[in-house]
Amino acid sequence: MKRYYITTPIYYVNSVPHIGTALTTIVADACARFQKRRGLEVYFLTGTDENAPKVHRVAQEKGIPTQQFVDQMAEEFERTWRALHIEYDVFIRTTEERHKRTATEVFRRLREQGDIYEGRYEGWYCVSCETFFALNKVSEERTCPDCGKPLEYRDEPCYYFRLSAYEDRLRQHILNNPHFIEPEVRRNETLGFMAEGLQDVAVSRSGTDWGIPVPDDTSGAVIYVWFDALLNYLTATDWLNRGEAYLDTWPPDLQLMGKDILPRFHATIWPAMLMALGVPLPERLYGHGWWIVNKQKMSKSLGNVYAPLEVAQSLSESAGCELPYAVDAFRYYMLREMPTDSDAEFSLQGFETRYNGDLANDLGNLVHRTLSMMHRYFGGRVPDGARVDDTLAHLFVQQATRTAEAYEAVDFPRGLTEAWAIISAVNRYYDEQAPWSLHKQGQTERAGQVLYAGLEAIRILSALIEPAMPQVAREIARQLNLETVPDWSTTSQISVIPAGHTLQEPKPIFPRLQTKPSAQTTPKPAEPQPTPKPTSSDNLITIDEFKRLKIRVGTVRSAEPIPNTNKLLKLTVDLGNETRTIVAGIAETYQPSDLVGRQVVVLANLQPATLRGVVSEGMLLAVDVAGKAILLSPEQSVLDGTTVR
Ligand code: MSP
DSSP, X not given: OXXXXXXXXXXXTTSOOOHXXXXXXXXXXXXXXXXXXXXXXXEEEEEEEOOOHHHHHHHHHHTXXXXXXXXXXXXXXXXXXXXXTOOOSEEEETTSHHHHHHHHXXXXXXXXXXXXXXXXXXXXXXXXXXEEEEGGGSOTTOBOXXXXXXOEEEEEEEEEEOGGGGHHHHHHHHHHOTTXXXXXXXXXXXXXXXXXXXXXXXXXXXXXXXXXXXXXXXXXXXXXXXXXXXXXXHHTTTTXXXXXXXXXXXXXXXXXXXXXXXXXXXXXXXXXXXXHHTOOOOXXXXXXXXXXETTEEOOGGGTOOOOHHHHHHXXXXXXXXXXXXXXXXXXXXXXXXOOSSSXXXXXXXXXXXXIIIIIXXXXXXXXXXXXXXXXXXXXTBOOTTOOOOHHHHHHHHHHHHHHHHHHHTTOHHHXXXXXXXXXXXXHHHHHHHOHHHHHHTTOHHHHHHHHHHHXXXXXXXXXXXXXXXXXXXXXXXXXXXXXXXXXXXXXXXXXXXXXXXBOOOOOOSSOOOOOOOOTTTSXXXXXXXXXXXXXXXXXXXXXXXXXXXXXEEEEEEEEEEOTTOSSOEEEEEEOSSOEEEEEXXXXXXXXXXXXXXXXXXXXXXXXXXXXXXXXXXXXXXXXXXXXXXXXXXXSSOOOTTOEEO
8 A cells, every 4th residue: 555655845954943844844743643543654754955055054154064064953853853752754864875866867867858958047046045036036125035135146057947848737737636735825826926937947056066966067067956855755765766666655645844935846846847757746735834923034133033842841841741741732832823824923922821721721631630530439440331421422523523634634723623622522511510529429320421421532532632742642541541542543432441441540741830920020139118108099909900810719629638737728629611729728617528519719810829838729718707717609609710700
């Protein structure tokens, strides 16, 4: 059977990986993992583009021999991708001999058959984009129409590729194959780009010794870096040496890239080169949008370029989340916020919000509370006769199918939203069914049924999230005591975990990230100030100040004394869509058993504080009667999470 061949662009090694290159690579990895989980044999290529003049230039500026520089940089890319859990099958480098042989042979064949011919190039070149621009395409400022950087003038003999000869065939192919270029917006961009007509393109450069030499050329010209780079995809199948056998991998099923390198290169020059060679075209080219930061393009000069591993490392330190899970959280953010059609804003704040909301509160909390209750009520053993209610079972299967459809369409924001609908459904189900109350009332069998639905949801979720968060998926599977992350096919089966199956102890995966004091509230060392005299208005607050307090109703799910104190109890309080640990000084008035199941009023946006080694994530409101606390509670039972105002 043919392998599912998926590629990223090969990255220029003039700078280290950043969130832009990480995006394409993580999206590709998620697609590759998804297809693997569905049972396909996958061949996933990434690599580095090393023959570019801009790479040579940076090496020279650094005073390092270029080959040594590209070796170091390629290693840096591989190290970063491995640390980001990228499971590629081949890492190709364009300075490898096998690639040089492919590029040389293709050049020779196309020249022999007349698709490459000799001429002269007079025009402009953008070193940053490694692109030629004809004289009439450049404005007075002599800046690059794509990136805005200054252009260099070139007037030299060169070889041309007869791109114009393939224009009609290519347009027909694009029109006949609606999935050839995706998403739709890129297809339209490409057709728009082609509407101006495709000119023959220069495919050699003079005046440099860095690059693959043009075969049988005495002038010392090298092959234009894009012509050489695009061929990497073919090199990696060993097309040159394997006769028809390369078709076990070729053509690529999915070629991923950013929107900038689609119309001009991957959707035009590339298929035309393949047509000229008589090699089948890729099935699908997908061009995603760009990350922008503070509404601007990332650039070193603006200082807004983020390194992926630093972002993950910093989350791991501030949240206390193990590094592999912080890396997965970063992958999740990349995919959940992925720019598909348009560009998208990357921000650390956005990342933290997704982490606390989607990962700590939703996914992490569902896993933890489900396994905790299974242990507390059933000793960690799946009870006999449990099965998932039909409505919920139907919803799980439907959401898994929708997730698959979206992943197939490279629409990870939609796919992950579909998967998360399972989490919301189970949380709602828990609220309605209240397994803790069922258990308390002795309805143990029913409590088991309800929690079993949660377990099954988690089993399915571990499969659905694996493409995005492979290590987290594995950890969830471990806590469920499954040998591996379940295959995709098992997401359409329900009530799979058998009675009697034992579960591992729950272990939090995503500790909540505590909000850091902002610069304004951080105390600054200062000269002692004279204490202002109180006036009557100092005791009044405005309605806006009051509105800053987030006061919510919640239900106490568990309560236990804190050892070696007379006053403190540790409570778990359910606030509807999240559970908080709260340390309350109420032990003199209440026994822990009086509290479980009772509704309380919580100040929910108080800065967390550590009391006797326990992080308290809020405060219960109580009346102080001679130093003893009498708890406030709503006069009628209300939904957990309801606001007090
Ligand atoms: N070497 C060429 C590709 C040759 S493939 C035969 C190249 N390399 S690159 O390193 O400049 O960029 C590679 C990819 O990173 C492109 O897909 C590009 O769109 C992506 N990104 C670079 N910056 C980006 C953002 N700010 N946001 C998202 N992706 C962007 O081009």
